[in-house]
Amino acid sequence: MSTAQWLQHTSSLLECKQVDDLIDQFMQTLEVELALSDSFFLKPSADGRHLVPSASNDTGLLKVDGQASWNVTDFQHPFAHVLQTAKPMMLDYYSLAYWHDNPEFAALISEIQSDEGLLLYPLKQDNHVLGLLCFALKASDSVLQRQEWQQYCEVFVRHWQWLNKVADQTGQACQLTDSIAEIRDEMTLQVNLARLSDELVGESSGMDRLRRDILRGAGTVLSVLVQGETGTGKELVAKAVHDYSCRHNAPFVAINCAAIPENLLESELFGYEKGAFSGANSNKKGLIAQASKGTLFLDEIGDMPLTLQSKLLRVLESGHFRALGAAAEVHSDFRLVAATHVNLKEKVNSGEFRRDLYYRLNQFPVMVPELKDRLDDLPKLIHHFIERFNSHNQAQISGIRSEALGKLKAHQYPGNVRELRNVVEYACALTSLNGEIDVPALPVFEESLSAGEGNVQHEYEYEDIGDLKLAVAQFERNVIRTRINRFKGDRTKAAMSLGLPKRTFSHKCLKLEINE
Numbered sequence: 380m381s382t383a384q385w386l387q388h389t390s391s392l393l394e395c396k397q398v399d400d401l402i403d404q405f406m407q408t409l410e411v412e413l414a415l416s417d418s419f420f421l422k423p424s425a426d427g428r429h430l431v432p433s434a435s436n437d438t439g440l441l442k443v444d445g446q447a448s449w450n451v452t453d454f455q456h457p458f459a460h461v462l463q464t465a466k467p468m469m470l471d472y473y474s475l476a477y478w479h480d481n482p483e484f485a486a487l488i489s490e491i492q493s494d495e496g497l498l499l500y501p502l503k504q505d506n507h508v509l510g511l512l513c514f515a516l517k518a519s520d521s522v523l524q525r526q527e528w529q530q531y532c533e534v535f536v537r538h539w540q541w542l543n544k545v546a547d548q549t550g551q552a553c554q555l556t557d558s559i560a561e562i563r564d565e566m567t568l569q570v571n572l573a574r575l576s577d578e579l580v581g582e583s584s585g586m587d588r589l590r591r592d593i594l595r596g597a598g599t600v601l602s603v604l605v606q607g608e609t610g611t612g613k614e615l616v617a618k619a620v621h622d623y624s625c626r627h628n629a630p631f632v633a634i635n636c637a638a639i640p641e642n643l644l645e646s647e648l649f650g651y652e653k654g655a656f657s658g659a660n661s662n663k664k665g666l667i668a669q670a671s672k673g674t675l676f677l678d679e680i681g682d683m684p685l686t687l688q689s690k691l692l693r694v695l696e697s698g699h700f701r702a703l704g705a706a707a708e709v710h711s712d713f714r715l716v717a718a719t720h721v722n723l724k725e726k727v728n729s730g731e732f733r734r735d736l737y738y739r740l741n742q743f744p745v746m747v748p749e750l751k752d753r754l755d756d757l758p759k760l761i762h763h764f765i766e767r768f769n770s771h772n773q774a775q776i777s778g779i780r781s782e783a784l785g786k787l788k789a790h791q792y793p794g795n796v797r798e799l800r801n802v803v804e805y806a807c808a809l810t811s812l813n814g815e816i817d818v819p820a821l822p823v824f825e826e827s828l829s830a831g832e833g834n835v836q837h838e839y840e841y842e843d844i845g846d847l848k849l850a851v852a853q854f855e856r857n858v859i860r861t862r863i864n865r866f867k868g869d870r871t872k873a874a875m876s877l878g879l880p881k882r883t884f885s886h887k888c889l890k891l892e893i894n895e
């Protein structure tokens with residue numbers, strides 16, 4: 380081989396950037412230049428206990444099984460001997476017969492003919508064997524004895540070592556980047572969990588799980604179905620899913636499907652064009668369009684009429700919809716969060732809710748625990764509602780006495796956190812503005828009342844009232860809430876039962892900030 384050729388082969392080796400490419404290049408050059416019948420390369424396994432072929436090849440003369448591995452301490456095959464002695468071994472056809480007892484080796488050389496032999500050549504650096512070359516060749520002379528090929532092998536070994544080192548360092552750098560990303564993600568999670576616990580109060584494991592679910596759900600593009608009993612905080616959860624998602628700068632548009640008559644619900648959701656029906660005096664953008672780039676929250680989805688369910692499903696599948704009376708379809712890119720206090724699965728089984736819509740909504744389910752299952756959260760929640768009362772009413776109620784707390788802990792809260800909020804607000808209204816909530820300020824719980832129904836009776840010490848206006852407002856609020864709960868949210872019936880016109884009733888609700 381001329382010097383020019385040698386340089387050419389060497390520089391081709393040095394151009395290789397990957398270990399596998401380097402081995403291919405090296406072996407191909409040797410095969411061609413040394414007129415070998417076949418060849419393969421054995422390298423140590425990661426634990427150093429085996430030699431493994433760098434690639435499988437059963438179409439050549441040597442039947443190289445890519446899955447085979449040769450134990451370096453098993454002296455039933457010649458590779459272990461070469462490794463041990465660090466010296467080349469030339470095996471002609473007849474000496475190969477000696478190794479036939481090893482079935483894997485026998486299979487490897489099964490097609491070698493009587494005029495062929497095998498050369499096993501250790502690749503060394505500082506007397507340390509790094510791999511083995513295995514050549515099938517015709518002539519029995521030691522082709523690699525020639526100096527330029529030995530130098531070529533040395534270049535290969537150095538470059539191979541160098542590429543392995545670079546690969547290790549790159550692997551370590553990747554691991555480091557991964558660990559940094561993990562630490563950063565964990566820190567973001569902890570910060571968000573802490574922020575969220577200011578809004579969704581409670582230290583129980585149930586609340587911790589809920590907050591983690593919210594953050595996980597917020598990070599996906601999936602529809603979220605929030606399920607839980609009345610007053611557990613489903614709307615807060617839905618808002619948090621929006622606030623912690625990448626859509627948080629776009630609108631959060633909410634509607635309660637139970638509070639609106641069917642035809643109105645459709646026009647609210649889809650919008651309408653002027654003249655679509657009598658009374659449609661101008662175009663109105665629907666909530667689906669308003670929620671584009673943001674989140675649409677459908678509360679009490681279980682109350683959505685079947686006809687509207689199919690229309691909603693279509694929008695969810697395609698993102699397209701048509702406003703009432705419109706000729707053309709429009710597109711809205713919104714994320715859906717739905718909530719329900721009824722068992723939607725049962726509604727599906729009884730044919731009241733579309734199964735396909737249920738599965739479409741339930742892509743990311745979130746269950747909100749009942750308050751009775753996490754009564755440990757009571758002190759934090761009570762403190763939270765006292766703080767809220769203080770800031771709304773310029774009061775400085777300092778807390779709750781332990782006997783009063785004990786009483787609150789003994790209740791079961793069928794109306795969940797909303798009921799607790801009402802109880803605390805009621806007690807605050809009956810406590811002097813810089814006092815401490817005590818037993819007389821608490822309502823008398825009527826455990827026999829049904830879920831969510833007026834959990835208060837009005838037996839309190841009138842002498843304790845510190846602010847008459849506040850106490851009267853609180854009394855009115857409690858009466859109205861109790862009545863709305865009794866009629867399961869039907870405000871018309873609630874208004875009638877209190878002898879009030881619906882309009883006056885609605886006005887009072889607005890004034891007293893009653894939104895159940």
Ligand SMILES: Nc1ncnc2c1ncn2[C@@H]1O[C@H](COP(=O)(O)OP(=O)(O)OP(=O)(O)O)[C@@H](O)[C@H]1O
Pocket residue numbers: 578579580581607608609610611612613614615616678720760763796797800895
């Ligand atoms: N974990 C909580 N921390 C602080 N406030 C809460 C929590 N859970 C609920 N609340 C408060 O309780 C009240 C009821 O919550 P929300 O309206 O979200 O309940 P809901 O499950 O949607 O009720 P419904 O089923 O009647 O629609 C709200 O004032 C809300 O702020």
